[in-house]
Amino acid sequence: MTAPRFTPPKHASYDVILIGGAMYGSSVAWWLTHLGFDGRILVVERDSSYSMCSTAHTNSCIRQQFSNEINVRISQFGADFVQNMRRHMGDDPEVPNLPIQSFGYMYLAETQAQADNLAQAQQVQADCGAGTRHMTAAEIKADYPFYNVDDIIAGNHNLIDEGYFDGGTVFDWFRKKARANGVEYVANEVVGLTLNPESTQVTGVTMATGQTVACGTVVNAAGPRAATVAAMAGIPLPVEPRKRFTFIFAAAERLDRDLPLTIDPSGVHMRSDGLYYMAGCPPDDDMAVDADDFAPDHGIWENKVWPVLAHRVPQFERIKLVNEWVGHYAYNTLDQNAILGPHPEVSNFIFVNGFSGHGLQQAPAIGRGTAEMIMHRGYRSLDLTSFHFDRIAQGAGFVEKAII
Template structure:
């Protein structure tokens, strides 16, 4: 464990993975903020974080306009990464592999939902096209379309990117600009009325703070309970499989969302597939045990049905990771608590976290620096909606 250099910080961020580092970096970038930052991370290897298990996917195919705008900013950020990082020549150029998402509908009701979503996306500048089964088959002959009615597809700024490089540079740049990272753990908080006055570390130090940011991923509720706050976020297990095809496709495979819930896409010279389990309970925070029956009994049969060339494939690698799953409405919780004014949430992304991290990290930094969201209005994600029982409706949740 490392002790911090000071006994008081303007901002203490609990969790130093993708969101902790995004908020830290955006704070150093914000001209309205000149305070001190402490990032407390219990595992500096990040081995078991959601960040390390991400598939780094990005899509604009949401039903809520604010989610579309968030991803549009993310696409711009990735494509202009070096420029956003101040033109630092050490920073690599990142590619956004725009193979697109392909949502497939097997019922007319599902197809109608896709049509409605496409209209919303198009109205907000997304390049989504609604396609008939015949149009999809013409563009991607390898699909079996016998049970498909229609689909939505977007080849503009939608696909996947190298998210871990983005994370690494946020962390590195934030530290170079003065944010202090320590290998430690917040184990308690002192709350006086509507404010958190201090946090206590596992190594014994009591650190005074102006603002606390909960960037604890699937462990968000453990952090919030130290402040006397309940938050509907729990770890849900998600499975990823990397496989090689004996008969590879003659073109890129879009990130295909099969009606079964299985998704698949090109992954370099290999292919990637994933899915949630049919029985999807909360799991222990340290449970990353794989269920190999999911590959044999669910994923492989779906792959072979949807893409007959995938009847002969070889599993190369696989892992289980955790979604920070918002059980209330599967969307982010952003900004201050309604009663504890200096306790800030960046939680509950339910699988959308990497693609939303540029915009939401920026928005949280704006709130801390100025008391308001400046560039995108993120108030629909406020904790207060949970208090009111008013869900944020997003139909396109994977």
């Protein structure tokens, strides 16, 4: 492996330094410029190819099927942003509006407790204007005859603004527009943070190329490496890299309609993917891994995923694996939800971490909210204070039952 080719920043000080330049670093950077922030902004990205970041390995899905209202609202804004990106980005005719392939999520319940949770979540979603239906097994079978629902009690499904979108293009435009608006991007790695004597402010950010640059605000947008960055400021952060496996397969007998993004009670999920189908899951031993560990586990396909696919969709007994990859969740071990806002003691250290698989779909709303927090010390759109770091320090988890 060749050594990274890093470049130094152009200036000795910046008003905002974002550590990590993938979806969240670029979203926050663009929103800052879009909302009128007139300070100097630096984005530091250790992998300028972005080939190993979570953004590059995402399955690019969006859903309103959460059990907590704020998560529903965040994704509703995300759906609006994706489909009206040109308007949000100043009516630039080069910016595309992107479709959402709205085959929807299909959550399946095999126990009464699971069915009750789905019914409660559906009511929360309906109160927010989402189109989720709570369905009996017979209703599921009528709409999607290919499912085996012999062991299913109920399900939730939503065909409105829920499914797959082109997350890579959203990221490209966040980054492109941020740079066009004057944000400086450097290929470099943050190796240290300097705090003032009272440990209440980060005063300097040290690069792998040797420079220490002064900062007004530091944003931790380091994805699965977020805990390493937080530790540089003396802050413990319960975020770790965890592997997630994705498989692309062809079916000898194609289904006669789209396969919703099906959340099987086993923990395996599956969906249509153009001419093919996609499936994924966590490992059975879901533990932290090294941030550079993307080694596959071929036994997961044979022993875990394929048997579930064939059970839930009998036509998938004859399938062929076409491609596979491993990505990382930036996994919040406390409650699997975002960690946002300023640190209560190191007040200019801002978190956008711990999304645990929800990050891409939440990036438009949370990028906007984080920019608002930096500029105004408060939110002007959605109130995201439920996700603030304070709950981490108190060990008080944010309750969200719809975790994949």
